[in-house]
Structure formats: C-alpha cells, structure tokens
Amino acid sequence: MLLTLFIFSLSGEKKSNAAIGYLDGRLLLKGNFETFWIVRTYIPGKEREWHNSNVGLLQNTARFETFYTMLQKEDFSINLQSIIRYYYEAITDLDREMHNALPAGNRRQFQTPCFRYDDPVNEFFLEIVKGPWNIRVGKQIVTWGETELKRTTDVVNPMDLRYAMPGIVPFEDIKIGLWMLRTFYQSNLPGSLLFETIFIPTDHQMTRLPPSGTNWGSGLLNKDAPSSVATWLFPMMQDQWKDDAPSRRSINNYQWGFKLRGLTKDVDWTIQYFDAVDSSPVGKPTAANQQVFAYFLHGPSPHIPKVADRVWEYKRTKYVGATLQWPENIYLKGVIRGELCYQIGKHYNTLNIKGKPVYVPAFTADGLTWAGDFATQTSLITGIVESDAFGYGLAIDRPVLWPWLMQYNDHRKLDITFQVFQDWILDHSRDLKVSNRGIGDRCSTAVSLSVSTMWFNQAVNTNWKSLYYDSGTGYNVFDVLYMPGDHWRFTVGAFFAYSFTSWTQEPASYDKDMFYFRIKYEW
C-alpha cells in the first residue's frame, strides 16, 4: 500500500477534504481510521474469572476505498473499485483473562481478518458499463432489501456478527463480500424495467458468530461454577461449523439469482429470486448427538476430535421475494417500504423437546469410546425437517417537523421509522427450536422503532433504535454522534438488552448491557 501511494505521489495529487485524487482524478482514494470501544456495564459474577476489566471490545480499523476509472468513453467505461479493511481487536490481548479464555487459534482468528477465509478485501470488482449494460465482476456486497435491523429479502451476503449488532452499525458494514458476476440491463420497456442477475460460481461464506468469551458471544463460566462443564461446548461446535463449511472452490456451491426493478404508478417495486447455499448449518442428527457425547466424555475443552467427517450440513434454500417503496403524501405524508419473501425448502433441526429416549449410536474418536445407548436430554437432535417459510417486513418512514422540538434543533425534522416483521414456518413441527421464537411457535413477530434528529447545524446527531421480539426479548440502542468539522467523528452510545421471560433468554443478550465509544477520522 505504501509503495502504491508512493508511485501515485509521483503523478501529482489533487486533495480535497473527502478524497485524494490522482491521475487527473481518475483514481480516488478515501477511507477512515477508527477505534471502537465497548464497555460492559455488567459482567455476571459467574463469568468474572475470565475478565480483568469491563472493556468488552477494542477494535481498531483502517479502511481504504479505491475508485479507479480505467477507461472512460462516451457510453463505455471500465472502473475498478475496492474496499480494503484491516482491523485488530486489542482487548483480547490487553485483558489477560480474556486472552487466556480464548484458545490461541480462535483468538487470532477473532483479532484480525484471518478467520479461515477472512481477508482484508471487503470488495474488489471490475465494472464495465456499455450502453444499457453494466457488468460487475469480483468480490461484492449486494443490498436487495428495504428494511433495517432485520433482513427478509436481503439474503445474498452472509453477516459477520462478531463485533457489532445491526443497530450499532448498518447491515452493509457487517456483510461479507462474495466473489460473483453481477449484470444489469436497463430496458426501455414500460416501467423502465431494470434486469439484474447474480451468479456466484463457487464462493460460500458461513455466518460469523462471536466466539464464546468475546463481547457478543456467550459468556464463559468460572471454572468452579456449577454449569461450567458445558462452557466449551459452543466453541467446539463453532469450530466444527467452520470445519464442515463447504469448500470455496467447489462448483457445488453455485448460487444464482435475479432481480427485476420497475416503477409503476409511483411505486418502486422489485421481484427477486435467489438460489442459495445456507450460511448457517443444520446438524446431522446422529453425528451431532455423538459429538455432544464426545464432548462430555472428554471433559471440558474446546478441542474435541470430530466423531465423523461431517457433523454439520449446509443445505440449499430458494428465496422468492418482492419489495416496494411508495411515498404516500396525502394521509401518511411518509414513505412506505416493504419486503416479503417465501423461502422454499428451508432446513431446520428438530430437538428432543419432550425428553423422550433418543438412541445415540456407538462411536470411537481419538481414544474416546461410546458403546451406544438411549439418552433423554432435551438438547439432542432428533432430525432434520424441510419446510417452506414466509416472512415480511413493513416499514413506515415519517419525518416530522415538530414545532416544539424545532425551537431547539435548528428547525430540523425528526425522522421516525416504525417497522414490523413477521415470519411463519409452514408445516411447522412442534419440535423446532428456532432463535427468537418460543418452542412450538409457528410465527414470530418483531417490531422496531427508530427516532433520530440533528442538532447544532448537524454537528450533533442523536439516534434511538429499539427492537422487540414477541418472544419477550429485545434491545435499545441510543447514540450521540458529534461531528465538529470535516474529519473527526465521535460517537457515544448505549446498548441495553432485555428479556421478559427467562425461558427465552438468548445466551448472547442477557448480560450484554454496554456503552460504546467510537472515534473516527474520515479522509
């Protein structure tokens, strides 16, 4: 990078506050440096052994964006765009207890972009524009949805949830880029139809979940805590999810989709289809149960040998969806955004909810032997079911010019967004246990409210976001962003999770109240 900058420095730069231009403006460089701190307000006593401080995350990031116009003629252009993002998470080194809590391999993967297939290249693609055609080849992030905080139709890129949650950062900052061929064709048909296709020949990425012991992961219990025997179970499973993830070079992982965009009677709409390999796995019932037994036979450790070549499977799901945007200026005086999606052939694990005897066959792995027997644990997997699912998200944006508030905030609007999400698993089995819904629940509902406004001539921006699931859990995010000039950005925020019913407590939320601080230098 330094060598590249040196070479370009010879060609003469044009500098603005936002970007540095080279080669007569054909090459633009921009980016930012950022440090992001999370300080937890509460660490349960039973986890204290693994923490020396309340700092949960200390991530330092450098981000470089490049826009290079290689060729520009009348209706023909070739551009190269890239986003390189490198980070170092420091608290897992500085806090020696957190350092010791994470196995060395997991820690390194968490600290820098080296998590198996992680790399600093977020996006890197060549764009060819010729007349109505636009072709993009390379690693890209695609946005297909209309809503925030939850995704219904925006299913192309998997997410990296290790460092932040939606609400604290936008989806686009936690999506994982995929190598793909993406084409657009602008037609002259009624509605100005825009055809878009995506073909991902081999690339597959699994959803990145936070390792246990890190800020957003489940907490590790003190060694003498009653349930500490299970403390490494989840890290073991995460390792195996990675191990069983499809190869990135296999044509069997192909994914493809298309989107049609149009404008009819003042409504912007899209219809879309995507044939995807899931980014989250389901457990093979026999092997997964054996693996859990192997863990308990071995004793608490994150390094348990696999009992089979494949313990987890990544299935294929087809998504048929649609979105709309409609400004309603008479009654609502706002914008209605919506998306809906029908998932064909989604796979779920069924669990031994009722505690019936489930046979766990014999296995031998790395010196561990299980003779085979019946077990009655409710966490045992009893099978894989394939069901269709349907979901929708509806958002209403309503900017309000509220006279009382406008006395104090330079006569600025208050942006209010209300969202509701619902989804149903069709042919639902009562033995399903799916995140954010109760056992046996066919439908789940979530609502969110976002309110934001600016103060002092946009030098200060305040945001409040709240998300609530009908399972009884939810969270609130409030932050204040201070922008004193062209470059520096300071954010102070608070994240508070809550749960009204103990049985729905998500392991990643009950102890996750925190403040966060971000200092960013934009250039």
Add this chain to the structure above:
Amino acid sequence: MNLLIRRDGYSVLCFILIALLLSLAVPVFSQAPEEVIPPCFTGSELDKVREWEKTWVGKKVGLANVDQLKDFLPDTLFQMMKEPKKWGADELWFETVPYQYCAPSKGMVEATKKYSPLSKFEPNGFKTPWGEVAPNELLAGYLDGKVAGYPFPRPKTGLEMAWNLDANTYGDNHQRAIFGSPVNCRTGAERHAWQPQTYLYWTGRVDVPPTPRIENNPKKIRRTLLMTLIEPPETYGTKVLELIYADPRKEEDMYVWTAMFRRIRRMTASQRGDTVDSADQAYSDSINYADQINRNTYKFLEVRDMLACRHQDGKKLTRATGQGFFNGQQRERCKLYLIEVVSKDKKYVYPKELWYLDGETWQMPYKQCWDRQGRVWRFLDSQLGYLMSIQGNPVAFPIAYNYVDVQALHGCPNNFKDPKFGMELKTDMFTVQNLQRSGY
C-alpha cells in the same frame, strides 16, 4: 425563383406573402432586449444613477461608511455589516460597481416576445395535497409546457413577478458544483460540502433545443436534478435525484442512493421545509426558490432602488476561516421588487418571507425569512454573475450565495464552481435506474 417563373400566375401573390412574413419577423429580430425586458434605469433616472456612481463606484463599503448606504440595503444586511464580529469577521465589506443592463439571452427575448402577449391565468382553481390553487393563479399553458420566457415582462402583481422568477431556466441544461462551508460563527468551526449538480429543464426551455419543451414528458416534469455528494467525507458517493413536476397537484419526487447503505431511499415531500444538511436553508430554498409557485400567496409591496450583486466576479469573494459571510461582493444600483410571500401550507417552516426580485433578471438577490414566533430568522444574499453558455448566450446566474441564520449566528457561504450552461443532456440520465446503476 424558378418556382416564381414557372408559376407565373402566382408569382406576385407569393412575393407579397413573403414580404408580409418578413415584415412580421423583422421586429422580433431587430427589437432590442431593452424593449422586451425593460432596464432598471433609463433617461434622467439613469443620469442620476450615473451621477451617484461618480461618488461611490469603486469604493469599499464597510463599517465606517455603510450608514450612508443604509437605504440601499436590506435591514438585515445592514445590521450584519454593523456587527461584523458576530459573523466571525473584523469587517464585512463590499464594493460598489456601476449599474449595467443584464441583457437576457436571445432565446429568452424571443420566447418572451412570443408568449408573453398571450399570458393569462387558468380561470379554474383546484385542490392539491397541500392546499388550494385558486382561480387565476396557475399560468395558462404551464402544465403542458406550452409557454416559455418571462410571462409578464411588465408585471403589476406579486403573483406575476413570482411567475417571472419561475421562468428562469439558466441555459435550460446546466451543471455546477456547490462548494459550501457551513460555519458556526460563534466557534469558528466549519464543515465543507462539495456537491456537483446537473439540472435539466423539461419545460419553459428558451436556449437549447428542443424549445419550449421536451416532447416525451408524460409525467409533466418541470425540472430534474442529479446531484452527487463528495463532501463531507462520510457522504462520499451518495447521489440524489429530484424531480419537480409542473402540476401543483403532484408532489416532488426525491430518490437518494446512499453509499453507506447501498440502497435507494425515497424521500417524502413533507420534508421540504427541513433544513438541508448543515446549511441554513430549507430544501425549498435551493436556487432562490425551488418549489412550485402556486404554493404561496404573493403581495407586491414596492419597488426600491437598492444595491445588489448582478455582475459578480467570483474571484473577488473572500472570507477568513470561521467567517460565515462573504466579503468582496460587487453591488450595483438596480430596482428590486419587494414581495411578501406567505405559504398556503400553515405548517410550512416559514410563515412569511420577503423576496427581493430584480426587475431585469427576475432573480432573487435577497430573501428574508421569519420563524413561527415572528422573528427574523434566515437571510439570503445571492451573488448573481453574468456568464455565457456554450452557445454564447448570456446567463444571469448566482455564482455564489450566502444563507445566514441571524438567530444562531451561523452562516453558509457557498460558491458554484465551474458552472456550465447549455450542454447536451440525455433525459435517461435522470432516472431511478441510472441512479441505481451509477451506485456501486
């Protein structure tokens, strides 16, 4: 001539008809612009102005001598010049320059000559989402783009003057880049904005073919804007598409392709009164007044002999860091029409505005806005330049403008850099699909 010889019987008739047509055409081409768009000063009035200029032209007007020109300036501007420290400056000053007639473009003269004699208002009113357009408020032929030029070159009412303001199309197609510096004059803190903009007028066209309208316009669009945000840095790459319709019953459409979120968001028209970014103006304050004329009622107050920028040299505008108002304006004597403007939307951010319209260019050198408590709130000082289009047509255009918030002591001096007028533009540039494609 062969035609005349062969058809001998018709030759005399043809000759008479051609002569008649020529005689009708001669006044259009020979008529001086001053006869169509009257100058501010003529005859003895002009002589008096020239006499006054002998004292003042070339003089720097600042704190020491602004009192002598108080009557030629809006009260707000005068007060600002008396208290320069409040605006982050040791002194606020301008230069006086001689009055010059702002000849409109040849296309504007021809269109005004052709259409203004026929100008009239629609006799029937109608309801809209924001209120009512009363009978005799909407310019006849405006919805279909059948009119162009200044409809009322010698206006008598505030409404007629407002329609003249709306008739400016700035070369029909134009590009410019806003370089803005919102300044907190109390702290001296600045944020910078850099936003290249491309405008296309679909109706009321006078300079660049097709005139007076683009034929394929089923939505009856009046004007479109495509804007790219380059600064502040976090907005880099964001693009805005705005469509303003001729029909008052139709709210404007605004689409924003946000680089950070990589998706197109539609914005609702209800935020037209919202403040633009960190500037001291509402969305409807762009290009003096960027909304439909029929949204307001207009009351003509008086014609005043004032000083205003009409031939500004952009290089002369200066300011120190932390200064929220330009120095170096070049103001000349001219006649400004003062119009009291009241929005029909009772919830609109400005309950009352005072427009100062220049009777030659029908543009707005000054504007004053009040807040809901009846206090003076925002003030516009626009620096009109006299530029040339690609075709060589003169274009009177604000090469810089300066909104200030006199309550918060916040200013936003903006330059329009590299303005180009009259270039060729394709209409498909102003589509949502283009916005989608041009994003990454």
